[in-house]
Amino acid sequence: MSLFKFFSCYFLLFIDVVSKILYVYDSIANTISELFGRQNITFPCDYRFKLNQRDLQIYDAFKGNNYVELSQKYKMTERGIRKVIDRVYKRMIKEKQPTLFDFNDA
Known part of the structure; x- marks a missing residue:
């Protein structure tokens, strides 16, 4: 051939x-x-997912007094780290704690 x-x-x-x-x-x-x-039809980017992953990593690494270390590690301000920790804490409480009045059953 x-x-x-x-x-x-x-x-x-x-x-x-x-x-x-x-x-x-x-x-x-x-x-x-x-x-x-x-x-x-819109297709969401992974930006929010990545932010949530980062926020959970920050929350898991938080020891109660290491704001400065976390702000340096994640290149954020100390105030930003505090806001992230507060936001994740509130979200976790909201997921674990049922609402007192559920009006959707009516």
Whole structure:
């Protein structure tokens, strides 16, 4: 088999695979447009998730008197560290403690 036939055979196989992939992508795009056409859909970034992860790391590293160390480690102000710790503490309390009056049962 000549080198030309060898490469042409693989080239045709490559073109066939690419055309099948494009067909699948086209089918997915058509399905999405049929299901969600004329709707605004937003995809959130991981920014909030990363902030929450950072906040939990700060809270876990907090020992009660190491605001300065944490502010240097996370490149934040001491006041910012205090706000993060307070925010995570309030969120954890809210998750653990049930509400006194639940008006959603009506």
